[in-house]
Amino acid sequence: MQAQNTASEPLLEVRDLEAWYGESHVLHGVSLDVREGETITILGRNGAGKTTTLRSIIGIVRKRKGVITLRGQDLLALPQHKVARAGLGYVPEERGIFASLSVDENLSLPPKIADGGMSIADIYRIFPNLEERRNSPGTKLSGGEQQMLAIARILRTGARVLLLDEPTEGLAPVIVQRIGELIRTLKTQGYTIVLVEQNFRFAAKLADRFFVMEDGRVVDTFATTELSARMGSLHEYLGV
Amino acid sequence: MTTIFGVPTAALYGQLLIGLINGSFYALLSLGLAVIFGMLHVINFAHGALYMLGAFAAWLALTKFGVNYWAALALAPLAVAILGVIIERTTLRRLAGLDPLYGLLLTFGLSLVIEGMFRHWYGSSGQPYAPPPQLQGGVNLGFMFLPIYRGWVVVASVVVCFATWFVIERTRLGAYLRAATENPALVQAFGINVPLLVTATYAGGVALAGFAGVLAAPIYQVSPLMGSNLIIVVFAVVVVGGMGSIMGAIVTGYMLGVLEGLTKVYYPQASAIVIFVVMAIVLLVRPAGLFGRGE
Numbered sequence A: 001m002q003a004q005n006t007a008s009e010p011l012l013e014v015r016d017l018e019a020w021y022g023e024s025h026v027l028h029g030v031s032l033d034v035r036e037g038e039t040i041t042i043l044g045r046n047g048a049g050k051t052t053t054l055r056s057i058i059g060i061v062r063k064r065k066g067v068i069t070l071r072g073q074d075l076l077a078l079p080q081h082k083v084a085r086a087g088l089g090y091v092p093e094e095r096g097i098f099a100s101l102s103v104d105e106n107l108s109l110p111p112k113i114a115d116g117g118m119s120i121a122d123i124y125r126i127f128p129n130l131e132e133r134r135n136s137p138g139t140k141l142s143g144g145e146q147q148m149l150a151i152a153r154i155l156r157t158g159a160r161v162l163l164l165d166e167p168t169e170g171l172a173p174v175i176v177q178r179i180g181e182l183i184r185t186l187k188t189q190g191y192t193i194v195l196v197e198q199n200f201r202f203a204a205k206l207a208d209r210f211f212v213m214e215d216g217r218v219v220d221t222f223a224t225t226e227l228s229a230r231m232g233s234l235h236e237y238l239g240v
Numbered sequence B: 001m002t003t004i005f006g007v008p009t010a011a012l013y014g015q016l017l018i019g020l021i022n023g024s025f026y027a028l029l030s031l032g033l034a035v036i037f038g039m040l041h042v043i044n045f046a047h048g049a050l051y052m053l054g055a056f057a058a059w060l061a062l063t064k065f066g067v068n069y070w071a072a073l074a075l076a077p078l079a080v081a082i083l084g085v086i087i088e089r090t091t092l093r094r095l096a097g098l099d100p101l102y103g104l105l106l107t108f109g110l111s112l113v114i115e116g117m118f119r120h121w122y123g124s125s126g127q128p129y130a131p132p133p134q135l136q137g138g139v140n141l142g143f144m145f146l147p148i149y150r151g152w153v154v155v156a157s158v159v160v161c162f163a164t165w166f167v168i169e170r171t172r173l174g175a176y177l178r179a180a181t182e183n184p185a186l187v188q189a190f191g192i193n194v195p196l197l198v199t200a201t202y203a204g205g206v207a208l209a210g211f212a213g214v215l216a217a218p219i220y221q222v223s224p225l226m227g228s229n230l231i232i233v234v235f236a237v238v239v240v241g242g243m244g245s246i247m248g249a250i251v252t253g254y255m256l257g258v259l260e261g262l263t264k265v266y267y268p269q270a271s272a273i274v275i276f277v278v279m280a281i282v283l284l285v286r287p288a289g290l291f292g293r294g295e
């Protein structure tokens, strides 16, 4: 049932991932794979385990079982502060902008992990309203600007694999459109993107493949070309 | 004789200076407590004992090895910092995520152990420590006589407090510290070694106490209980300033020191309790402290 492309090995692979918050067993065997330069979207209702999957990959959730590899490297074995350095950039669902840091400081916080990241000047050229507010506390920005900042700061690091958790949540349509354009640009630049979205119409314009989660498992996978044929079952999964 | 509100100006300036000196120690110590609390959520009860260790390290270095004051000013805080690394790595780290009460009890126990050992070895009486030759004597400022060493304590404390503030509020390392105080999991997810930052913060905070101890050695006698006498007042200062606020800890330290000095001039009976009275009022009116952000 998988949209096969046997030509290339997965860059990021998650297999039979289980995860816990304390005693609470939240992921029950998540499997997904992303090839180099590909954008995949994880869909699923609230509480399905999408955020927990990203947190398990980046290592914030520590109680995990299964396999997570990036370019063949075992991420489960790494101490938490080394995971990003394997080449990951993480944009959390709650955005994670720091109130006690200025916009500038928020932008320079994540350490460079590889060459080829954007410079601060590049970033301010793309996001002029961030530059205007560069000395204000990060949380004084609007929701949309905070989301831009959350994405911009990992583009500085040189990470080539991006984990984006609901980047359009709660934002006005114009901002959603801008974020869509930004992700499309990143895609053409060869970034590999794992996008968590509730809004599959938005995701349909960006993703190559979809993974649908329910109750801590991946219950369906299909290519974007199959999307219209899947609408019926999707409505059922997402309850929309 | 000139007077202000019936008090001779010389006496007033004299008490103001004493207030500033006490304030210098309050500021240095409460600053360390605030930095540690912000990052570790530990109320470091061992702070007074580590201040005492700084003073003892300077005294021992001088009497046993002939290490002079200036070298001690660098080496004693370093020694206290190394002890801080050991304390954090072997004990405090294991309490991370538990109720802050555990950290308080642990560090309280540690301070009893450290002070008990020094009382056992050196008795309760104080050991004199002479100021370095460069800072002996005094100058007549016209309106008052200023012992040079006391002036130096105020200057050194202001410089170190400002430098600490600068590192935390204006440098990249400081941005890491502030961010890790807010959201350690995310900072770690960006690839920053937060456990190392936590250790460094504790070591840095207690090094400030060690530094204050060396500064104090020539003013107060070096004795095993010098820290426990001071630390209670410092906790009151931290409560007034607001836990976790860097500038708040510094400003409140000097302010309350001066207030205490003025009280000694105008209403000496209240001078021992004035800081606690202020603390009670602040707790009633602004429970998060004068500079605290509140919840």
Ligand SMILES: Nc1ncnc2c1ncn2[C@@H]1O[C@H](COP(=O)(O)OP(=O)(O)O)[C@@H](O)[C@H]1O
Residues within 6 Å of the ligand: A021, A024, A026, A044, A045, A046, A047, A048, A049, A050, A051, A052, A053
């Ligand atoms: N910090 C947490 N502690 C305990 N349970 C959590 C925590 N975060 C999420 N959960 C639970 O884990 C499940 C998956 O949540 P999450 O991964 O956030 O879902 P999604 O991102 O798909 O909405 C939910 O049942 C949620 O209640």
Ligand SMILES: [Mg+2]
Residues within 6 Å of the ligand: A050, A051, A052, A093
């Ligand atoms: Mg989520």
